[in-house]
Amino acid sequence: xxxxxxxxRGLKGRLFLLWLIVGLLSPPIGLAExxxxxxxxxxxxxxxxxxxxxxxxxxxxxxxxxxxxxHPPALRHPEVQQALKRAQRYVSEFSYESTEETLETGGAxxxxxxxxxxxxxxxxxxxxxxxxxxxxxxxxxxxLVWLVIDEFPSGRRLVGDAPVQDSLRAAALRRGxxxxxxxxxLQDQIALSADALWDMDEASVLAASRRYHADGILVGRYxxxxxxxxxxxxxxxxKDEAVIFDSASExxxxxxxxxxxxxxxxxxxxxxxxPGEQGPDAVVVQLSGVDDFASYAAxxxxxxxxxxxxxxxxVAVRGDTLLLNLFTEGDLSQLLDTLxxxxxxxxxNEGGSLSLPGxxxxxxxxxxxxxxxxxxx
Numbered sequence: 001x002x003x004x005x006x007x008x009r010g011l012k013g014r015l016f017l018l019w020l021i022v023g024l025l026s027p028p029i030g031l032a033e034x035x036x037x038x039x040x041x042x043x044x045x046x047x048x049x050x051x052x053x054x055x056x057x058x059x060x061x062x063x064x065x066x067x068x069x070x071h072p073p074a075l076r077h078p079e080v081q082q083a084l085k086r087a088q089r090y091v092s093e094f095s096y097e098s099t100e101e102t103l104e105t106g107g108a109x110x111x112x113x114x115x116x117x118x119x120x121x122x123x124x125x126x127x128x129x130x131x132x133x134x135x136x137x138x139x140x141x142x143x144l145v146w147l148v149i150d151e152f153p154s155g156r157r158l159v160g161d162a163p164v165q166d167s168l169r170a171a172a173l174r175r176g177x178x179x180x181x182x183x184x185x186l187q188d189q190i191a192l193s194a195d196a197l198w199d200m201d202e203a204s205v206l207a208a209s210r211r212y213h214a215d216g217i218l219v220g221r222y223x224x225x226x227x228x229x230x231x232x233x234x235x236x237x238x239k240d241e242a243v244i245f246d247s248a249s250e251x252x253x254x255x256x257x258x259x260x261x262x263x264x265x266x267x268x269x270x271x272x273x274x275p276g277e278q279g280p281d282a283v284v285v286q287l288s289g290v291d292d293f294a295s296y297a298a299x300x301x302x303x304x305x306x307x308x309x310x311x312x313x314x315v316a317v318r319g320d321t322l323l324l325n326l327f328t329e330g331d332l333s334q335l336l337d338t339l340x341x342x343x344x345x346x347x348x349n350e351g352g353s354l355s356l357p358g359x360x361x362x363x364x365x366x367x368x369x370x371x372x373x374x375x376x377x
Contacts, residue, residue: 034138035176038067038118044112046105048096057087060117061124067176069128070136070268072261079131090127091335093118106327134272137307139342141215141238141267142178146205148197156194160184171256171353175264180214187211197221200235202242215341216267220259230255236263239270239337271337273308273330282313282325283335283365288348289375299375302344308335323370332365345373 003358041063043056061084062075074080083090097114104110115127145168147159165181172179173215191208198221208218223228232255234245247258285303290296299322303312308330316323328335339345340345365371 013128017167024129026130033139035178036138037173038176039064039121039124040117040140041119042097042114042116043104044099045103045115046103046112048113048115053094054088056115057091057117058084060115061087061090061119063174064119064124068124068136069134069176070175070264070272071134072265074128074131074133077131077133080127080133083127090123091117092120129275130141130274133272134268135307136176136268136272137338138176139338140176140178140271142180142234143216143263143342143367144180144182144209144212144214145220146182146192146197146209146219147220148194150198150221153206155327156198158189158192158194158197159182167253167256168260171253171260174257175260177260177264177267180212182208182212200233202237205236208234218263222255232256232259234259234263236266238267240306271334273334275329282327283332284315284367285324285365286321286348286370287324287345287375288321288373289346289377290322291377295375296322306335306338308338329349335365336371339373344376346376348374 041060045052045056047114065075065080066072075084095116097116099112099114101112102109103112125135147164147168148156150156160181167178168181188208192204196204197219200219200221205217205219216236219235219237220232222230222232228250230249230252234247236243236245245259245262245266245291247255247262249255249258253309278369287299290299300312300314303309303324303326308328309326310329311327313327314322315325326335363369
């Protein structure tokens with residue numbers, strides 16, 4: 001029989017080979033896509049009468065406004081407060097579904113219906129613009145979420161339980177956060193131990209997360225005290241930054257909501273646009289690789305369709321290269337973050353500019369120093 005050390009080395013070698021094979025066969029999972037359903041929500045009602053529908057419309061509109069703005073103080077703005085009193089005007093569609101849940105009304109327990117409400121995107125955005133509140137576009141960074149629990153007496157373990165993921169999905173849906181959940185298969189278990197995750201070891205977390213191609217990583221570690229209180233620490237890894245949040249509650253769902261609320265507030269601060277805050281008169285963009293009319297139309301439609309771009313104007317054409325003025329809301333860094341998140345335009349090497357002659361120290365995005373991208377073929 002081989003010595004114990006050789007047997008262990010052989011076992012580790014076979015596990016590493018299996019991990020490598022699984023990794024090669026596993027397709028990339030995380031690719032950023034626009035968040036759907038930002039303007040749709042549901043509210044439990046005790047009847048299908050008008051009074052309950054009016055109440056639910058206000059509750060639902062508040063949730064949609066929070067989700068679209070990413071900014072809780074927006075709900076306290078006087079214009080928004082007035083809109084919440086006439087929330088039915090913002091409803092474009094509604095329907096009912098039966099449920100097995102109940103509601104207490106006037107001291108009596110009644111069967112509850114689910115009222116599904118869809119709000120007009122244009123009216124909601126118009127309200128936020130009029131109140132000069134932020135608008136967080138639907139193209140949002142997707143987050144890979146790792147959870148670890150420390151429980152007595154079994155100790156620490158990675159969490160992938162269906163009830164926990166359902167609670168996490170509900171909390172993420174409430175704030176419009178796109179989430180990716182790890183498979184917690186053999187590859188994940190070899191790459192990331194519960195102890196390393198509890199320690200929030202960035203090197204181990206980043207290595208284990210690479211296969212999922214997420215825009216950001218959220219690590220949550222939590223435990224329950226002897227008094228029943230849930231305590232959680234959260235670490236968000238995004239854009240080469242690490243941000244720490246804490247949340248606590250007597251209720252598990254509230255603890256999750258508290259953590260994800262802080263994450264959503266932080267990301268909205270990076271990506272949301274504040275209407276009325278004008279950026280430069282125009283951000284100048286040089287776009288190469290536009291070699292036919294279809295590409296030209298697609299490029300103009302894309303740039304014009306960005307939430308923070310009010311208008312895209314063509315200035316000059318040379319061969320397959322366009323020079324455009326983008327009239328924007330928000331600042332240049334937000335535009336660059338949006339373009340990077342979309343990953344639609346390819347950053348181009350500088351040189352061969354169509355811009356006017358000027359100093360190499362000119363402001364980025366100016367006529368003398370345009371942003372340079374290439375349209376994908």
